[in-house]
Amino acid sequence: MIVLEAGNDLGAFTAGLEKLAEHCVVGTRVVVLGRSNDVMLFRTLLRYGVSDYVPTLDNARPIVEAIARLLEDPNLAKLGRVIASIGAGGGAGSSIVAHNVAWCLAETFADDVALIDLDFAFGSADLDFNEEAPQSVAAAIEQRDRIDDQLLEQFYARRGDHLCLFTAPAGLDTDADLDPAAFDGLMNVIRRAMPFVVIDLPNRWAGWTRHILKSADEIIVTARPTLASLRNTKSLGEVLNAGRVADAPVRLVLNGIGGYGKSEIPAKDFEAAVAMKNAVRIGYDTSLFGDAGTKGQVVAEASKNHKISAQFRALAIAVSGRQVLEKAASRNTLGFMRLFKRG
Numbered sequence: 001m002i003v004l005e006a007g008n009d010l011g012a013f014t015a016g017l018e019k020l021a022e023h024c025v026v027g028t029r030v031v032v033l034g035r036s037n038d039v040m041l042f043r044t045l046l047r048y049g050v051s052d053y054v055p056t057l058d059n060a061r062p063i064v065e066a067i068a069r070l071l072e073d074p075n076l077a078k079l080g081r082v083i084a085s086i087g088a089g090g091g092a093g094s095s096i097v098a099h100n101v102a103w104c105l106a107e108t109f110a111d112d113v114a115l116i117d118l119d120f121a122f123g124s125a126d127l128d129f130n131e132e133a134p135q136s137v138a139a140a141i142e143q144r145d146r147i148d149d150q151l152l153e154q155f156y157a158r159r160g161d162h163l164c165l166f167t168a169p170a171g172l173d174t175d176a177d178l179d180p181a182a183f184d185g186l187m188n189v190i191r192r193a194m195p196f197v198v199i200d201l202p203n204r205w206a207g208w209t210r211h212i213l214k215s216a217d218e219i220i221v222t223a224r225p226t227l228a229s230l231r232n233t234k235s236l237g238e239v240l241n242a243g244r245v246a247d248a249p250v251r252l253v254l255n256g257i258g259g260y261g262k263s264e265i266p267a268k269d270f271e272a273a274v275a276m277k278n279a280v281r282i283g284y285d286t287s288l289f290g291d292a293g294t295k296g297q298v299v300a301e302a303s304k305n306h307k308i309s310a311q312f313r314a315l316a317i318a319v320s321g322r323q324v325l326e327k328a329a330s331r332n333t334l335g336f337m338r339l340f341k342r343g
C-alpha cells in the first residue's frame with residue numbers, strides 16, 4: 001500500500017500518478033491525502049486507479065480508517081446475511097416460506113443457516129421440522145450477554161448438517177414484545193457464527209418488527225391473492241422499500257394461487273397493483289403442504305422434485321446474495337457445490 005499527499009497542483013500530481021503506476025504491481029493500493037474536500041477531485045483520482053482519497057481536514061482519524069478499510073480481511077469481517085420473512089396478513093404462509101427458504105439455503109450452500117422463530121406464542125418452526133431447541137429463542141435473547149459461540153449450541157436444534165433451529169417458546173408465558181436492542185445483542189453472536197440468518201416474523205407491525213425488517217439484507221413478504229392482502233402488501237412495500245436504497249427491494253411471494261375462488265385476484269393484476277416484479281407464485285395445494293407437515297418436514301425436503309420445491313430453491317438462491325451456476329446443479333450436486341461464489 002502506498003500513501004501519498006497531494007499538493008495544490010492537480011495536473012502535476014496526476015502526471016506523477018501515471019509515472020508511479022508504471023512501477024506498481026497489480027493489487028497495489030494507493031491512498032491519497034489532500035486538503036481539498038472536492039468530490040470532483042475524488043472522482044478524478046478514482047479514475048487514475050487510486051483506492052481512496054482522504055481529505056486531511058482537522059484530524060488523523062479518517063486517514064486511519066481509510067487504511068484500516070483497505071487492510072481489512074473481507075472474510076474475517078463477514079457477518080451472516082439476514083433474510084426476514086413476514087406475512088401481509090395472518091396465515092398467509094410466511095412461516096412456511098421462511099422454513100422452506102432456510103432449508104433450501106442449508107441444502108444448496110452446505111453452510112450453517114440459523115432459522116429464528118420470533119412468533120413467541122404461536123411459532124411453528126418446531127412443528128414444521130419436528131425438532132425443538134433445548135432452550136427457546138426467548139431464553140437466548142434473555143441470556144444474550146453471556147452467550148459465546150460455544151454456548152450458542154444450547155439454544156438451537158440442528159436439523160441435518162447445516163440448519164440450526166432457534167424455536168419459539170410456543171406458549172403464552174413469554175411476553176411477545178421484544179426489545180430491539182436485546183435482539184440485536186443475540187444477532188451479533190449468531191451472525192458471527194452463521195453465514196445465513198432467516199427470521200420468521202409474526203404478522204405484527206410493531207417497533208421491534210419494523211426494526212428487524214429495516215435492518216435485514218433481504219425481506220420476503222408473503223401474501224394471499226386477495227384484496228386485503230393486496231392492500232397490506234402495497235403498504236408494506238411502500239414503507240419498507242423507501243428505506244432500501246442500496247438493498248434489493250422487498251420480494252413478494254404470492255401464495256395459495258387457485259385457492260380463493262371468486263375473491264381471488266389474478267397474479268399479474270396483484271403484482272401490477274403493488275408494483276412488485278418477479279413475484280414467486282405458489283399454487284394452493286393442501287395435500288402437498290399437509291403431507292409434508294404430517295411428516296415433520298418442509299415441502300422442499302418432503303417432495304424434492306415438486307415444482308413448488310424448485311420455486312423455494314430459486315427464492316433461496318435469489319436471497320442468498322451468492323451466484324450459482326444452475327446448469328451444474330441439475331447435473332451433479334457436488335460439482336454444483338464447488339461452483340457457487342460467496343457474495
Ligand SMILES: Nc1ncnc2c1ncn2[C@@H]1O[C@H](COP(=O)(O)OP(=O)(O)OP(=O)(O)O)[C@@H](O)[C@H]1O
Nearest residue numbers: 087090091092093094095096203256284285286289
Ligand atoms: N400454498 C399453500 N397451499 C396450501 N396450504 C398452504 C399453502 N401455504 C401455506 N399453507 C398452509 O397454511 C397454513 C399457514 O401457514 P403459515 O403458518 O406459514 O402462515 P403464517 O403466515 O406464518 O401465519 P401466521 O400469521 O400465524 O404467522 C399452514 O398450515 C400451511 O401448511
Ligand SMILES: [Mg+2]
Nearest residue numbers: 094095119202
Ligand atoms: Mg407465521
